Amino acid sequence: MEWKTIEFQNLYAESSRNGLYKSKEFHGTVIRIVNMKELFAFPLIGEQEMQLLDVTDTELNKFGLQTGDLLFARRSLVEEGSGKCVLVVEHKKSPIVFESSIIRVRLNKNHCLPLFYYYYFRSPTGRLGIQSIITGAGQKGIRGSELAKVIVYHPPVTEQKAIAQSLSDVDALITECDRIITKKRNTKQGTMQELLTGKKRLPGFSGEWEVKKFDNLTKLITCGLAATPKYVREEIGKPFLSAQNVRNGKVVYDNYRFISYELFDQITKYSKPQKGDLLYTRVGAGIGEAGVIEDNFEFGIYVSLTLIRTDKNQLHNYFLLHLLNSPTYKSIAKNGQFAGGGVQNLNVQIVKEFSISLPPLPEQKAIAQILSDMDTEIAALEQKRDKYKAIKQGMMQELLTGKTRLVDSDRI
Structure with missing residues (x-):
């Protein structure tokens, strides 16, 4: 029927x-x-x-x-x-x-x-x-x-009830995922506050942490191309990333534009982004967001990003990632903005002057691993939640239009 x-x-x-x-x-x-x-x-x-x-x-x-x-x-x-x-x-x-x-x-x-x-x-x-x-x-x-x-x-009320119950069941799964994700994020925030400040030490590590200037712990700190380039078609250009490509602690390769090969060679001659480097946002609402380049992917960067290459003998890149994305350093980044050229931005020189309380390299690696593992767990939960959301959207399209029936229409 x-x-x-x-x-x-x-x-x-x-x-x-x-x-x-x-x-x-x-x-x-x-x-x-x-x-x-x-x-x-x-x-x-x-x-x-x-x-x-x-x-x-x-x-x-x-x-x-x-x-x-x-x-x-x-x-x-x-x-x-x-x-x-x-x-x-x-x-x-x-x-x-x-x-x-x-x-x-x-x-x-x-x-x-x-x-x-x-x-x-x-x-x-x-x-x-x-x-x-x-x-x-x-x-x-x-x-x-x-x-x-x-x-x-x-549809008949009996069928309405069956459909609503099915969608409610999926909503319950989504809600439970969100609850666990929130709990895990809060746990991570507390762990960051303890481990990144030395308030809590991991087993096997002791001794005082050193306070150093950011500039003394890096091989490279520079911002991207200051002028808006002439964009070209994908087939004749190289990717060009901006602040919108660093989100939630990740470098995200989407919605970017392209610049000519000639301009790419020019701007990357002395500061070509490499796997393991960090990109750090310096303008916009998401100022102070960091992500590690995890792929061998060639691209240039706009002035809205700062490129950071750590001295691997002193500073572990993922330790720095978690440090920059902590509430403390997000606040430092926001407060360190100044209106250069009429636009609020985080000047490279200000970043170089950041002070870092630094444990020995092995402890940095151990801390970074713990926090990265927590990020992996949260990402898996987010992926699971998003899968449920996609399932729900498909169910809504099928069930709420009568394309798929949950109740035998001959019995209604």
Whole structure:
């Protein structure tokens, strides 16, 4: 049996409603209010901390939220945010109301499952329906009257439950991965703080650490090409990396452009990036992010990057990697910026003056190995989580359109 398609409003238990507007003098201490901040931050609304509001009993009755309510962003500065859907789940902490930029839809639970339509409107198919009613040139928005007329699939409730349960099971796996990843990251932060400062020593190591200037521990510290080059096609050029190619402690080879062979030879004549060197970002929001070059891959670098080559007899490159990516040195990098040429940047000379508290080389290697192993474990968990996310996207495309059926249609 094929799924029916109906107007969304045919599933409503009552008419949709825009939220409550209260001026600042009514900000209070009792009733939580869902603002756009919460709607964009959390797919499920329940026990989160929120702004508190003083409301009357009449307002609470009119704008109060119940388990199973769907909330839609009525407006957004970007199209992707307009019409975003979240689900209200069980909440015991305190009552919740919602603000005027949000539309509440309360479904008739005798005819449909809110959790199914939460997934539906977060799927590509559901988003197409939302996109068809988005209006506005600057600020994008949807109207409740138009949302009511969006055509949706309406499978039998039994099938809705089976689909929602399957997607919830995958969400639970994703959530558990995120929980473990967060725990591992916090553990790593604590380990970095102890090992990179000498507060905790590894077994078999003792003695005082030496404090040295960065410049005395490196063979090369230089920034990339200062002028914006003339870019060329891939087939006649060499890769040209910038600060955007260093992310999350890694050198990432994506979204780069190409420069001529002649310019590449010119800028790399005395400072060609090599395997084992570090790239260190010196401009932008991600300033102070370091990554080790782990491949024999030829490229030039833009001025937004600093190239660092350690003296291998004194400073282990991965020890330095973890040191530069620690909260302490991220703060040093941010505070060391200056507005050269009108752009905040981390000058090479400032980097050369960094002080480093340094253990003997064998201890550096041991510390770096421990932290790198932790990074490997976290990366494996992230890969596992991303695999679950990809599986979920595929399931949504198949299950929420009726292409794949979980329940025997002849029995429904």
